[in-house]
Amino acid sequence: MTAAIELRGVRKEFPGGAVAVDDVSLTVGAGSVFGVVGHSGAGKSTLLRLVNGLEEPTAGSVLLDGQDLAALGERRLRPVRRDIGMIFQQFNLFRSRTVLGNVTYPLRLAGLDRAAARARAEETLDFVGLAGHGKRYPEQLSGGQRQRVGIARALATRPKVLLCDEATSALDPQTTGEVLALLRRVNRELGVTILLITHEMEVVRTLCDRVAVMEDGRVVESGEVYEVFARPAHPTTAAFVRSALHGEPDGPLLERLRARHPGRLVTVPVVDGAAVLDDLSPLLRENGVDFTLVHGGVAEVRGRPLGSVTLALRGGDAAVEAVVRGLAAPAQREAGVR
Numbered sequence: 339m340t341a342a343i344e345l346r347g348v349r350k351e352f353p354g355g356a357v358a359v360d361d362v363s364l365t366v367g368a369g370s371v372f373g374v375v376g377h378s379g380a381g382k383s384t385l386l387r388l389v390n391g392l393e394e395p396t397a398g399s400v401l402l403d404g405q406d407l408a409a410l411g412e413r414r415l416r417p418v419r420r421d422i423g424m425i426f427q428q429f430n431l432f433r434s435r436t437v438l439g440n441v442t443y444p445l446r447l448a449g450l451d452r453a454a455a456r457a458r459a460e461e462t463l464d465f466v467g468l469a470g471h472g473k474r475y476p477e478q479l480s481g482g483q484r485q486r487v488g489i490a491r492a493l494a495t496r497p498k499v500l501l502c503d504e505a506t507s508a509l510d511p512q513t514t515g516e517v518l519a520l521l522r523r524v525n526r527e528l529g530v531t532i533l534l535i536t537h538e539m540e541v542v543r544t545l546c547d548r549v550a551v552m553e554d555g556r557v558v559e560s561g562e563v564y565e566v567f568a569r570p571a572h573p574t575t576a577a578f579v580r581s582a583l584h585g586e587p588d589g590p591l592l593e594r595l596r597a598r599h600p601g602r603l604v605t606v607p608v609v610d611g612a613a614v615l616d617d618l619s620p621l622l623r624e625n626g627v628d629f630t631l632v633h634g635g636v637a638e639v640r641g642r643p644l645g646s647v648t649l650a651l652r653g654g655d656a657a658v659e660a661v662v663r664g665l666a667a668p669a670q671r672e673a674g675v676r
């Protein structure tokens with residue numbers, strides 16, 4: 339069960355004049371995972387509230403499965419809302435209800451009888467790895483377990499779309515990884531379309547197919563995740579990407595590296611499909627140049643390598659120059675050898 343989400347020229351202006359979302363158009367393909375990143379105040383939460391029908395656009399339209407939400411009216415919107423599940427940064431569980439009580443709640447609202455709701459809730463808790471935890475209360479659970487309950491509650495009614503509002507921002511890195519792995523299963527095994535908002539590029543790197551970067555209510559850049567990571571066009575995107583890759587040394591770090599390492603420093607990008615690293619070792623050998631690896635990191639983005647390594651080259655001036663020239667040959671210049 340899956341559905342596409344489409345925003346066409348969406349604007350949201352609040353009474354008083356604040357424009358939270360400004361002419362945003364984007365398409366979340368059915369069965370895909372789409373991330374929206376941006377700093378606080380960029381308009382991400384408002385965008386999500388427009389998609390789940392809690393806010394109405396001032397202009398433009400939001401379509402779920404091709405249906406314009408604003409054109410539906412409250413009565414016809416209700417069943418469509420059931421196709422949308424949502425999870426939150428602070429989990430938003432009922433503290434006075436057990437885990438099972440939290441997960442059966444939306445099912446009872448949807449009209450399932452007690453036995454059917456219980457059976458469905460247990461099946462869903464099993465899917466999120468919480469079989470046997472039904473009788474516990476939220477405060478007896480870890481943050482990661484609470485978010486699993488949140489995910490189970492959101493999935494219990496078998497929605498086509500899952501909206502995630504900073505779903506891992508309150509969790510430590512390991513728990514974040516576990517929750518992201520669960521969300522990937524939700525997408526792959528259940529086919530649920532996922533739209534998430536986050537300020538963590540790490541979440542985008544590991545989970546999303548496509549990403550849009552928001553600033554001041556507008557989308558400043560969007561695209562397939564690897565492409566955006568490898569070639570960010572907007573400065574805000576570039577800063578977000580740097581926060582997730584830690585690859586290229588910035589100015590001050592470069593100065594410290596220079597002070598510590600004699601020789602010429604070169605930073606070699608590692609981009610899937612660009613053969614720069616493959617060229618490096620024969621170039622060094624041919625010219626009799628030695629090297630020390632002084633900085634760098636290669637991460638996996640959507641299953642493909644991306645990052646950079648910085649080397650201090652040691653050898654005669656002419657030999658080092660030949661290596662640098664070889665690396666910066668026209669075919670590689672595009673990849674940005676420096």
Ligand SMILES: Nc1ncnc2c1ncn2[C@@H]1O[C@H](COP(=O)(O)OP(=O)(O)OP(=O)(O)O)[C@@H](O)[C@H]1O
Nearest residue numbers: 352356357358376377378379380381382383384385
């Ligand atoms: N109900 C509202 N009334 C007036 N202004 C609002 C309202 N909701 C949001 N805004 C304004 O719209 C802008 C975008 O807010 P929004 O919460 O969507 O951003 P955000 O990217 O989700 O930030 P955060 O991560 O801090 O929630 C902000 O300037 C905010 O003050």
